[in-house]
Structure formats: C-alpha cells, structure tokens
Amino acid sequence: MKAFAAVDVIRAKRDGGVLSDEQIRWVIDAYTRGDVAEEQMSALAMAVFLRGMDARETATWTGAMIDSGSRLSLRVDRPTVDKHSTGGVGDKITLPLAPLVATCGAAVPQLSGRGLGHTGGTLDKLESIPGWRAALSVDEITAQLNSVGAVICAATSGLAPADRKLYALRDVTGTVESVPLIASSIMSKKIAEGASGLVLDVKTGSGAFMKSPEQALELARTLVSIGSAHEVATTALLTDMSTPLGAAVGNAVEVAEAVEVLQGGGPADVVELTVALAREMLALAGLSADPAAVLASGEAYETWCRMIAAQGGDPSAALPRPAHVHVVEAGSSGYLSRLDAYAVGVAAWRLGAGRARREDPVQHAAGVRCLVKPGEPVVQGQPLLELHTDTADAVGGALEALTGAVEVADSAPSSGTLVLRRVSDAQ
Incomplete structure (x- = not known):
C-alpha cells in the first residue's frame, strides 16, 4: 500500500478537497496500526466534520474500516438479514423482531450493543x-x-477495530454529529457481520440522535448508499421518536413488554413497528410470510424461548423487580398532549437503567413505565408514570429530568405517524 504523510491528508480535507481511495485506505490502516497519531486523526475527523465526504469517499472509508478487521463467515442454510436502529427511548424492537423474522424463515444475526446516556x-x-x-x-x-x-449477542472483537478506535476519538473531540462518520461507523460493523440484507430504523425526534426529519433523511440515504456500494441489499425506515415506544423504558421492563408482544399482545406502536420492519427484512430475504399473522399467533414466542435458552437464559424465570417505585400523577384533567421521549430517557438513565461511562454497571430493574400515551384522556391525580429504581435517592434527579416533559391539554392532539418514510437505493 502506498504511504502518505498524514498531514497532507489532513490538509487536503481541511481545504475542501476530495480524498482519493488510496489516501483513505492508507490513513485508516495506519491509524489502526498506531502509525497515525491520535491528534492527527482528531484533526482529520474535524476536517471531515466541517467539510464532509461525498458518496464515494464515504463508501471507501467504510470499506477501509471493514478491512481493518475480520468478517463473519456465516455458514447458514437460510437467507440472512439484519436490522439496525439508530437508537431511541423504549426501543425494544430488536427483542420481538429477531425471533419473529426467524419464525418466518430467515436467519437473523443481530450483533448488538450496550446503552450510553438516554438510549438503552x-x-x-x-x-x-x-x-x-x-x-x-x-x-x-x-x-x-x-x-x-x-x-442477539455482542459483536466479536475482530469486527471493524478501526471503528472502535475512531468512535472513542469522536466522542471526545466534538465530531460525533457527522453524517459520513456516523454512517460509516454503523455500516462498517453491519457489513462485517456478513448478512446479505440489512434494514435500518433511522429515528427522528426529541429522543433520537437526529432531531429533525431532514437530518434523519440525509443519514438514511447515506446508509442505504453505502450498503448498495458494498453489495448489501439495504432499505431504511424513518420513524418517529418524539414519544417513547410502548409503555416501558428501561431493562427488565422492556423485556417484559417484548414478551407481551411475542405472545400476541403488547402496545400497538411496538407491534406496528415490529411488523413494519419484519416486512422489510422478509422482502430482502425473498420470503413471503405474513409477519403480522405470525406475531399474533404467538408462534414467535416459542422461537424467543429457544433463542434465550440457547444463550443460557431461563425464559420462564421471574425478571428483577425494583426496590422503589415512585408514581407521577397528572396535575390536571384533560388529554395527555405531550410525553417527551428525551426527558423520559434521561429519567430512566438517572434511575439506573443506563450508564454515563461504558464501564458503568446498570440496574436491571430500573426504568420508567408510561401508563398513559399522548391522545388518551386523564383526570387530575391519575398515575401517569411509574419510576422504578433500586436507589431511592435517584428519584429526585429523575423528577428533575421530567420537568416540562408532560403536558395535559383540553383537547386531544392529532394522532401522529410512526413510520414516516421508506428509503431504498431506488430513491
């Protein structure tokens, strides 16, 4: 591989230039090996943040991060298809989705991560x-x-090691909010997992990383473009994350809600999004099963039980219960007009459901239960939220996070749309 001077690559992007494939491959490889210093990669990340990258640069950057490690070689008899969410509040969709799509005939290698901040x-x-x-x-x-x-398991250590280094660097250099860097980070890991199809849930709203639909659409299009460039069939759904998904936000409470969905019940919005994403995954896998009917039948719950047991879990065991439950009541009568997703996510985090640093532990029983959804009637004094924690002193911080997050109006708000748009390589 031809060698370059790191400072020349930095200057080229700083001045608005387009990096060559050779420059990109060299700098990612050299950074992974430690030959490009952290301060130099910090400067390049900031240059990319400010100047951007075009579709060819972004695809090559992604490929270089994939090539920094190994790819999973999945010897599976079924068509393989994966799903990735950009993160939200109450987003337990992977839990019912993976066994549902498997029940319909596909193989779902869902390599997942841990929560940081307000997203679980x-x-x-x-x-x-x-x-x-x-x-x-x-x-x-x-x-x-x-x-x-x-x-559903942790990613193996050999997948995209360049991304792990660069992700940590971006977090401390103010370069996280860059669409090319976000997209290449997501896709380098997902493509290295080896699935032949990928469906992306790109969220927008207060509880999402991309707050505006325009930002989310740009990210979705970039993600789909990278998938196409690497010959992975990819589609994306833009979905609303202004209100928490379902009623449960946390750890054990979300597992319990996912089980309800798999047994043919559960909140309507969780069912809707699970089925919508399953349809996209099955289409990419070339399968014609009806996921709505399969989910309603409860058959996917049997697959869930086998999946959990295969990884040492007891699907029939009681889930952890919190030591303390604090109820938040409605201050007036009317209709719940707003329940801010970000605020609820921060409250759950402060109760112990999330972590501030990657090495921090989490409380399995901590979280929030949303007892009323926007549009539903409430009366003064009615319970709206349950705050679950093992640390009584955490309730005050959670209540502070919820200040202004709940609004009651005289009339019901218009019902919103959960799935806002579909993006494919044909668009």
Missing part, C-alpha cells in the same frame, strides 16, 4: 434475564442461527 442497549436489557449471556464465539453464533434462526 439491547444487551443490557437481555442481561436482566437470569443466566443469559451476550458473548458468543463465531461457531456458537453459526450453530444457533442454524438451530434457532436468531441470535
């Missing part, structure tokens, strides 16, 4: 199930995909 992590939620383990070898992942059809 799938692995943290599942670890509230007694005995369940997140760390699996490649052989264990492959065996479970062939026997059960779905696996």
